[in-house]
Amino acid sequence: MSIQLTVNGQATSLDADPDMPLLWALREDLRLTGTKFGCGMALCGACTVHLDGQPVRACSTPLSAAAGKKVTTIEGVGASKTGRAVQASWVKLDVPQCGYCQSGQIMSACALLAAKKKPSDADIDQAMSGNLCRCGTYNQIRVAIHDASATLSQKGA
Amino acid sequence: MDARHTASASAPLNRRQLLKAGAGSAAALSIGFALPLSPRQAQAQASNTFAPHAWLRLTPDNRVTVLCGSSEMGQGVLTAIPMLLAEELDADWRLVGVEQAPADGRFNNPMFGMQATGGSTTVRAHWTPLRQAGAAAREMLVAAAAAQWQLPAAQLRTERGHVLGPTGQKVAYGALVAAASQQLVPSAPKLKASADFKILGRPTRRLDSPAKTNGTARFGIDAQVEGMVIAVLSRAPFEGAKPKGMDEAAARAVKGVVQVITLPFGVAVLAQGYWAAQQGRQALKLEWDLSAKPEQAALSTAQVSALLQQGAEQASAVAVDQGNLKHAVAESSKTLNARYEVPYLAHACMEPLNCLAWVQADRAEVWTGTQGSGPTQMVVSQVAGVPQANVKVNTSLLGGGFGRRFAHDVTIAATLLSKISGRPVKLIYDRADDMAAGFYRPASVVQFEGALDAQGRPSMLRADVGSPSIMAASGFMKIPENGVDSMAVEGLADQPYDIANLRIAYGRAEPGPQVWFWRSVGHSQNAFFLESFIDEMAHAAGADPLQFRLAALSKQPRLQAVLRLAASKAGWGKKLPKGVFHGIAVAESFGSFVAEVAEVSIGKDGVPKVHRVVAAVDCGQTVNPLTIQHQVESAICYGLSAALYGKITHKDGRVEQSNFHDYPVLRLSEMPKVDVHLVASQEAPGGIGEPGTPPLAPAVTNAIFAATGVRVRQLPIDPALLIKKG
Numbered sequence: 001m002s003i004q005l006t007v008n009g010q011a012t013s014l015d016a017d018p019d020m021p022l023l024w025a026l027r028e029d030l031r032l033t034g035t036k037f038g039c040g041m042a043l044c045g046a047c048t049v050h051l052d053g054q055p056v057r058a059c060s061t062p063l064s065a066a067a068g069k070k071v072t073t074i075e076g077v078g079a080s081k082t083g084r085a086v087q088a089s090w091v092k093l094d095v096p097q098c099g100y101c102q103s104g105q106i107m108s109a110c111a112l113l114a115a116k117k118k119p120s121d122a123d124i125d126q127a128m129s130g131n132l133c134r135c136g137t138y139n140q141i142r143v144a145i146h147d148a149s150a151t152l153s154q155k156g157a
Numbered sequence: 158m159d160a161r162h163t164a165s166a167s168a169p170l171n172r173r174q175l176l177k178a179g180a181g182s183a184a185a186l187s188i189g190f191a192l193p194l195s196p197r198q199a200q201a202q203a204s205n206t207f208a209p210h211a212w213l214r215l216t217p218d219n220r221v222t223v224l225c226g227s228s229e230m231g232q233g234v235l236t237a238i239p240m241l242l243a244e245e246l247d248a249d250w251r252l253v254g255v256e257q258a259p260a261d262g263r264f265n266n267p268m269f270g271m272q273a274t275g276g277s278t279t280v281r282a283h284w285t286p287l288r289q290a291g292a293a294a295r296e297m298l299v300a301a302a303a304a305q306w307q308l309p310a311a312q313l314r315t316e317r318g319h320v321l322g323p324t325g326q327k328v329a330y331g332a333l334v335a336a337a338s339q340q341l342v343p344s345a346p347k348l349k350a351s352a353d354f355k356i357l358g359r360p361t362r363r364l365d366s367p368a369k370t371n372g373t374a375r376f377g378i379d380a381q382v383e384g385m386v387i388a389v390l391s392r393a394p395f396e397g398a399k400p401k402g403m404d405e406a407a408a409r410a411v412k413g414v415v416q417v418i419t420l421p422f423g424v425a426v427l428a429q430g431y432w433a434a435q436q437g438r439q440a441l442k443l444e445w446d447l448s449a450k451p452e453q454a455a456l457s458t459a460q461v462s463a464l465l466q467q468g469a470e471q472a473s474a475v476a477v478d479q480g481n482l483k484h485a486v487a488e489s490s491k492t493l494n495a496r497y498e499v500p501y502l503a504h505a506c507m508e509p510l511n512c513l514a515w516v517q518a519d520r521a522e523v524w525t526g527t528q529g530s531g532p533t534q535m536v537v538s539q540v541a542g543v544p545q546a547n548v549k550v551n552t553s554l555l556g557g558g559f560g561r562r563f564a565h566d567v568t569i570a571a572t573l574l575s576k577i578s579g580r581p582v583k584l585i586y587d588r589a590d591d592m593a594a595g596f597y598r599p600a601s602v603v604q605f606e607g608a609l610d611a612q613g614r615p616s617m618l619r620a621d622v623g624s625p626s627i628m629a630a631s632g633f634m635k636i637p638e639n640g641v642d643s644m645a646v647e648g649l650a651d652q653p654y655d656i657a658n659l660r661i662a663y664g665r666a667e668p669g670p671q672v673w674f675w676r677s678v679g680h681s682q683n684a685f686f687l688e689s690f691i692d693e694m695a696h697a698a699g700a701d702p703l704q705f706r707l708a709a710l711s712k713q714p715r716l717q718a719v720l721r722l723a724a725s726k727a728g729w730g731k732k733l734p735k736g737v738f739h740g741i742a743v744a745e746s747f748g749s750f751v752a753e754v755a756e757v758s759i760g761k762d763g764v765p766k767v768h769r770v771v772a773a774v775d776c777g778q779t780v781n782p783l784t785i786q787h788q789v790e791s792a793i794c795y796g797l798s799a800a801l802y803g804k805i806t807h808k809d810g811r812v813e814q815s816n817f818h819d820y821p822v823l824r825l826s827e828m829p830k831v832d833v834h835l836v837a838s839q840e841a842p843g844g845i846g847e848p849g850t851p852p853l854a855p856a857v858t859n860a861i862f863a864a865t866g867v868r869v870r871q872l873p874i875d876p877a878l879l880i881k882k883g
Contacts, residue, residue: 017412017432017433020430020432021432024430024431024432027379027431028387028430028431029430031381032372033372033375033378033379033381034371034372034373034374035372036376036378036507036508036556037378037431037509037585038507038508038509038588039588039816039817040587040588040816041588041816041817041818043816043817043818044507044817046507073372074370074371074372075371075372075373078371087370087371090366090370091362091366091367091370092362094362094363094366094783094787095366095370096231096363096365096366096369096370097231097232097233097787097791098229098230098231098506098507098508098554098555098556098557098558099231099365099366099368099369099370099374099376099554099556100376100506100507100508100554100556100557101507101556102369102370103372106370124825125825125826126826128825128826129824129825129826130824131825132507132817132822132824133507133794133825134505134506134507134557134559134794134795134798134822135231135507135557135791135794136790136791136792136793136794136795136823136828137787137791138794138823138824138825138828139790139828139830139831140787141825142825
């Protein structure tokens with residue numbers, strides 16, 4: 001059965017099990033390996049992507065749920081102002097350590113900033129606490145989100 | 158590849174001895190050091206590249222590429238290694254790039270004698286050789302320019318990728334590529350004085366951040382080759398368990414499944430993709446026959462605890478025995494006893510373990526995030542049955558290591574599966590596989606006795622440790638003749654306090670689960686044990702915990718200095734907000750000295766909240782202070798996860814935890830503010846990946862004692878014990 005979806009702006013047709021999690025369609029069928037597998041149960045956030053702009057855990061989202069929708073991954077998020085600002089702040093503030101969780105962190109941060117241009121620390125706590133990091137980059141993530149927020153408001157975005 | 162070099166990787170190793178030998182001084186490391194050269198003269202492999210040794214490639218576009226033989230698991234080696242070389246090369250940092258080196262004996266870690274990353278050794282081990290490598294290349298570039306300008310080399314200097322002459326001559330390194338390649342490689346290049354450093358010691362952003370923020374960073378799990386299949390593996394709950402029943406036909410009937418393979422230690426399903434492989438595994442309905450080892454089949458955490466207790470009570474392998482304990486007790490003003498215990502811990506790297514292996518007739522190739530590129534080559538050679546020289550190891554980025562990726566379980570399994578199936582096989586552990594696969598931080602019990610003299614000073618300490626042996630489990634170390642696994646007692650046997658009467662003994666207890674290195678190894682539990690018990694002694698003496706420590710560390714100026722710095726920055730002894738309390742702890746590990754003050758309050762539900770941790774660090778001369786700050790913060794987060802939540806427990810021979818719902822780790826909302834303060838030092842560099850972890854748990858539990866009067870003697874912390882009564 002063929003499933004149509006748009007991934008990072010490109011119309012895509014996949015002939016795959018509709019029950020298969022979106023994560024494996026992205027990683028294996030489309031070879032977009034920036035989205036990571038961490039827990040398989042929506043417990044760690046490493047696989048976070050945007051589905052019609054909303055953050056979802058790709059490991060627990062069946063491919064069928066993405067049919068007809070727009071999927072944005074870490075490979076495509078830089079096409080948006082918010083994505084670019086977040087990626088730049090991440091580099092500027094030296095956020096990544098091992099880096100494995102950072103795709104998911106960035107996708108969650110971008111979704112937060114899209115919804116709320118100037119998030120408070122409490123907003124960040126709420127939006128980011130589903131994204132685990134074993135390297136302990138949390139404080140840098142918090143600062144980088146504020147930094148990206150400042151960049152975006154400077155540019156009048 | 159030079160077979161003589163790779164052969165040396167199989168030499169018997171004692172990680173501990175190597176660590177000890179290397180930790181002494183940077184000078185020690187230069188003994189026997191030789192630049193990894195092939196010919197006497199640096200012959201560029203290609204005429205357009207200056208490559209005087211394995212670590213450097215300089216091209217006419219002025220770009221400097223440094224090859225890093227250490228594995229990047231977040232600790233920043235892909236930045237630190239280039240910084241070391243670039244400093245002495247006088248490179249323009251903006252033109253410096255880095256590449257992961259292949260498995261090749263020329264990149265052996267001098268402190269291990271093999272190409273491996275761990276024990277917080279990378280900077281310590283490479284501090285001298287990588288600077289020598291940069292200095293040698295610089296001298297060759299200078300010599301090339303001197304010849305062109307017909308000037309004595311002594312009249313030239315270098316700056317930011319250029320050689321400069323006395324009367325305004327200036328040439329970029331890139332223009333000297335061919336000429337420098339004809340120069341002899343100096344055997345004893347001159348190193349800079351640290352006062353002249355321009356790159357080392359300056360906060361420097363990581364070189365790998367861009368790739369780690371745009372999806373292009375490649376981890377082991379991202380590796381792919383044409384024709385590969387994905388495998389999942391149901392591992393036996395313990396060695397000796399055998400498959401009892403399975404529906405192989407049902408598994409094979411799943412669309413995409415290509416093969417079911419039974420290995421000595423598990424059953425694998427190979428498929429066209431991960432999802433199909435997992436569907437196949439479910440269809441397999443595999444059951445295990447556990448009857449071969451009834452004790453293992455019945456293993457429970459209560460049993461583990463009882464075995465460790467027995468080990469401690471019968472501890473007969475003596476690590477330290479000095480003074481007269483009985484006499485000290487007789488003369489004491491006070492004695493105290495306490496039993497402490499910690500559980501097994503999983504590493505829970507964010508990237509589940511995985512390996513892509515491809516065994517062909519006489520060769521093999523693997524793609525994996527490993528802490529031991531060299532040992533991986535050896536292991537794959539043995540498992541695949543091909544010569545080591547024909548094994549190519551592609552070391553990818555590691556999505557967390559923490560010691561776990563020093564083990565070869567996943568590599569061995571992937572290699573076997575490729576060999577049997579004849580295909581490239583990428584084996585992926587799912588989270589539950591990863592968590593149940595063993596290689597845990599050992600559970601450990603210690604029974605303490607202590608005494609205070611008439612002045613309230615610590616005069617006696619006795620510690621009996623019951624714990625499994627990492628040395629025995631490692632496969633490359635042996636417990637020495639005295640029977641003491643040095644890792645089980647590290648931090649205790651070499652405890653730093655002025656205690657004249659001391660006895661530290663070890664009783665090996667082996668409940669069964671495979672144990673392994675876990676960030677800071679024995680220090681991870683022993684600093685909790687010792688720094689808690691020292692706190693108990695301080696309170697028993699009616700002394701301030703900071704002053705008690707300072708007074709008893711009279712021969713440890715570096716520990717005193719970090720204690721003072723942490724205390725002063727935290728405002729130790731000053732008034733804190735209502736309900737907030739301080740705890741302090743200090744430890745030396747991996748050549749570095751760290752004190753931490755934790756600010757903690759206790760919720761109504763007994764749950765401790767750590768608001769802030771102030772860390773003071775003396776890790777000698779620094780390479781990248783930004784990395785140091787982030788590594789200490791990282792080590793604190795890792796230690797706090799373990800102190801609050803970490804435990805692997807067993808029931809009926811099986812691990813009870815399977816994912817982050819039952820093996821919780823710290824979340825962003827729980828992360829304390831962390832302040833890291835460095836002690837300026839000219840000492841040899843110490844390690845930094847691990848030393849921030851040991852003092853964290855005791856700093857927190859000592860604060861809990863200050864807050865509640867409850868002494869936490871078991872980790873993880875049980876909030877039920879901290880609920881205010883009445």
